[in-house]
Amino acid sequence: MKIAFVGAGSMAEAIIAGMLSNNICPSENIYVTNRHNEEKMTKLRQKYGISSTYDMKELLKDTSIIILAVKPKDANEVLEKIRTYIRNDVLIVSVMAGISIEQMKDKLGMDCAIARAMPNTSASVGLSATALVFNNIVTEEQRSVATDIFSSIGMTTIVEEHQLDIVTGLSGSGPAYIYYIVEAMEQAAIENGLDKSVAKALIIQTLSGAAEMLKSSGKEPAKLRENVTSPGGTTEAGLHVLDELGVGQAFIKCIEAATNKSRHLGHSKI
Numbered sequence: 001m002k003i004a005f006v007g008a009g010s011m012a013e014a015i016i017a018g019m020l021s022n023n024i025c026p027s028e029n030i031y032v033t034n035r036h037n038e039e040k041m042t043k044l045r046q047k048y049g050i051s052s053t054y055d056m057k058e059l060l061k062d063t064s065i066i067i068l069a070v071k072p073k074d075a076n077e078v079l080e081k082i083r084t085y086i087r088n089d090v091l092i093v094s095v096m097a098g099i100s101i102e103q104m105k106d107k108l109g110m111d112c113a114i115a116r117a118m119p120n121t122s123a124s125v126g127l128s129a130t131a132l133v134f135n136n137i138v139t140e141e142q143r144s145v146a147t148d149i150f151s152s153i154g155m156t157t158i159v160e161e162h163q164l165d166i167v168t169g170l171s172g173s174g175p176a177y178i179y180y181i182v183e184a185m186e187q188a189a190i191e192n193g194l195d196k197s198v199a200k201a202l203i204i205q206t207l208s209g210a211a212e213m214l215k216s217s218g219k220e221p222a223k224l225r226e227n228v229t230s231p232g233g234t235t236e237a238g239l240h241v242l243d244e245l246g247v248g249q250a251f252i253k254c255i256e257a258a259t260n261k262s263r264h265l266g267h268s269k270i
């Protein structure tokens, strides 16, 4: 089974690394291309033993799966590039934010099996949260292979296409929100006398401990929060400030803004 990546950036590399470490397919079956960054292609060939080419005909010859891992702004150009070479039994998998199956189908000018995936950058440590969507041409076998590919970089779930915008705003962009909080926590720690390295270690363990509690305690986040919050205590004093500043509402608006951007991409001309 030959798999071709169009786009060889951070998302493509994370997926390739996951696939190879989980033996989804041999490295010689993986081909990549990018726009013009030859240095990156050489690096990927050397690191993973995969092949690269700028010849679209060679890239897509006998390919079972084409993974589109370019930015949404490059969707049009890439779909134009591949349309001449795709066979009707190929599966196209797009990780591009926003770009809809309908938009891709229109550009390709044919009805073919199309899947969309929304992973996140934690893919590079095998901990992506990925949502998948399939159109009704995708076969059971193709679904299963696509699910295996994304399971190799973390957990997967299947959603309806209209839900992929909120998934993008929530878990696609999600790691950035967490890093934003960590940046603020680090700043507060340093300004109040902790060494950066000590602060960092404490913050990371606090995050992974909280994530593990959410995962394994079976308790709702509100309950877990209450358990930390002694009446009249330190946490209560801190949370009071978050409420006063409307941080909860700001997060809701943040996720809505990211979701709306994804919706907008899906309704724009590509």
Ligand SMILES: NC(=O)C1=CN([C@@H]2O[C@H](COP(=O)(O)OP(=O)(O)OC[C@H]3O[C@@H](n4cnc5c(N)ncnc54)[C@H](OP(=O)(O)O)[C@@H]3O)[C@@H](O)[C@H]2O)C=CC1
Pocket: 006, 007, 008, 009, 010, 011, 012, 033, 034, 035, 036, 037, 038, 040, 069, 070, 071, 072, 074, 077, 078, 095, 096, 097, 118, 119, 120, 121, 172, 173
């Ligand atoms: N980063 C993230 O957190 C997430 C990203 N995504 C989606 O994944 C996609 C890729 O993102 P990411 O990997 O971060 O992006 P990168 O910028 O790291 O990589 C983009 C790649 O696309 C290539 N490219 C651009 N134009 C063309 C073209 N015309 N033909 C061939 N290759 C081309 C670039 O090549 P070159 O280097 O030569 O310019 C580069 O290899 C995006 O659509 C994004 O929405 C989805 C979930 C999370």
Ligand SMILES: O=C(O)[C@@H]1CCC=N1
Pocket: 097, 168, 172, 173
């Ligand atoms: O910011 C972006 O557009 C991409 C999609 C999800 C995460 N990063």
